[in-house]
Amino acid sequence: MVIEEGRCGDEGATLRAVSSAVLAVTRHLSVHEVLQVIVRAAAQLLDARYAALGVPDDEGSFAEFVVEGVTDEEWERIGPLPRQHGMLAAMLRGDTPKRLADIRREPEFEGWPAAHPVLKDFLGVPIRDGEDVLGIVFLANKRVPGGFTDGDEELLRLFAAHAAIAMANARLYEHNRELTVVAERNRLARELHDAVAQKLFSLRLTARTASALAERDPVRTVRELEQVERLAAEALAELRAVIFELRPADLADGLAASLRKHVEVLDRAHETEVRFAADGADVLPEEHEAVAYRIAQEALYNALRHAGARAVDVRLAGDGERVVLEVADDGSGFDASEPGRGGGPGQGGGPGRGGERGQGNGDAGGLGLASMRERALSIGGTLTIDAAPGRGTTVRLEVPL
Known part of the structure; x- marks a missing residue:
């Protein structure tokens, strides 16, 4: 079949227009x-x-x-x-x-x-x-x-x-994003109940005990009141941390600056030492940086709430071909070889058992490792989990440029 040169050119231009x-x-x-x-x-x-x-x-x-x-x-x-x-x-x-x-x-x-x-x-x-x-x-x-x-x-x-x-x-x-928002709200509700509400309940009981002892045992009353002060301070720190997580990420200054600010706040709010380092991180598209920020938030949440870590390090680096984000802790870790727990490239692992590092917040579709994996895939990245009992956990996100 012979195609006229002009017609072939028109068809090529049309296909390019459709493609664009x-x-x-x-x-x-x-x-x-x-x-x-x-x-x-x-x-x-x-x-x-x-x-x-x-x-x-x-x-x-x-x-x-x-x-x-x-x-x-x-x-x-x-x-x-x-x-x-x-x-x-x-x-x-x-x-x-x-x-x-x-x-x-x-x-x-x-x-x-x-x-x-x-x-x-x-x-x-x-x-x-x-x-x-x-x-x-x-x-x-x-x-x-x-x-x-x-x-x-x-x-x-x-x-x-x-x-x-x-x-x-x-x-x-948009449907998946709505589900993520619901899951995030449920997680924060559980966090408020598990951390803040329980401390407030303990604070109330301790205050009641101090009131009952005030007249007959002043020395013990002082100790109970000191306990009230400690519990109130812990409850305030927990509440501040939850409120901070509720705030939307402000990435106007870029991923590195936003992560540094987030780490500084967490370091002040928790006994665990939280550190940040950036080395030549390349700029990602805005929506990719938002996803990377959320993954870092979730990894930090797991490390601070469930790992019992003394220190958590957040590292951001780029080599011109990809951006790498790592959140590493020296906490209790877990067995990454268990089905649904570990993660090879592109996998974040599934939910674990409640109370353990990397657990999926107790539900199979929770906002744990499975959520981080889905977020990484949504921007073409890969998520790997390096963990073992007693030697901590490293969550590593790689996003190609």
């Missing part, structure tokens, strides 16, 4: 960002003046509706989100794309707000995941005369197939 559009979409993780980039990429890909993407809800309207080519002022004049009527409803019920020379001549064309831009040539393609319609992408008013072509329709169908994958991945990412 798909890459632009897949770089984003939040659902709203993905929708906005899909609309913008579709409009640029097919040279359309207007583009929109509607995600249907279960109440006859749209859960999300993003547009391209309409200013904020114009969108405000248009009014509320559109409902599933007219051409939008026809597209939702249909299984095939819709390409029209003039949408205004169609029977389904109705209910458009007075402030809505004037639409003429129209192309709509459903974004499908199997039998489910994730959304519909609409294009209108092609900038060059003649309207949308067969080739435009095929191109948008191809792009919509990739957009479906990006939307599904973004939804999965």
Whole structure:
């Protein structure tokens, strides 16, 4: 088969355009960002003046509706989100794309707000995941005369197939993030109960004992009051540590500076010596640094709460090809050879037994080693755990640049 040189060049340019559009979409993780980039990429890909993407809800309207080519002022004049009527409803019920020379001549064309831009040539393609319609992408008013072509329709169908994958991945990412938030809240609730609440309970009993002894045994009363003071100080330190963990990570100054600040606070709040060192650490993308920071937080939490360590060292280094983050303690350690406990490359190990270093906070899906492993994988990194009973634990994260 002979392909004309000009046509071959056009097809190559088209494929590059599709590739660029798909890459632009897949770089984003939040659902709203993905929708906005899909609309913008579709409009640029097919040279359309207007583009929109509607995600249907279960109440006859749209859960999300993003547009391209309409200013904020114009969108405000248009009014509320559109409902599933007219051409939008026809597209939702249909299984095939819709390409029209003039949408205004169609029977389904109705209910458009007075402030809505004037639409003429129209192309709509459903974004499908199997039998489910994730959304519909609409294009209108092609900038060059003649309207949308067969080739435009095929191109948008191809792009919509990739957009479906990006939307599904973004939804999965946000769902996993929500689960992580729930797990973090549960962990902090357990921490408040196990550490702070128990100390406060002991403090209350000790204070009551001191009150009962005040008249008949002043010497012992003094000792009990000293115990009250000690327990109150410990409870305050525990509470401060938990509150500090609740604060969102501020990585404005970069990963190294943020880790150094975090380590300094933990060193003051705990009897364990916590140290930090950085050596030529390269700069990671912001979202990667946030993940690395959270992994360091969890490793530090395990070391300080469960290892019985005298010292914990946090080290950050880079060699131009990767960034390496290590959290090493000299605590009780554990048997990394046990199933679900250790971790080879890309593995963080699973949950362990309650109260031991590296344990998964008592539940299989907890925010322990399994969570660190998943976070490492989410940024293309590998997590390894080097541990043995009596010789401490080292959590090592490697992230390629």
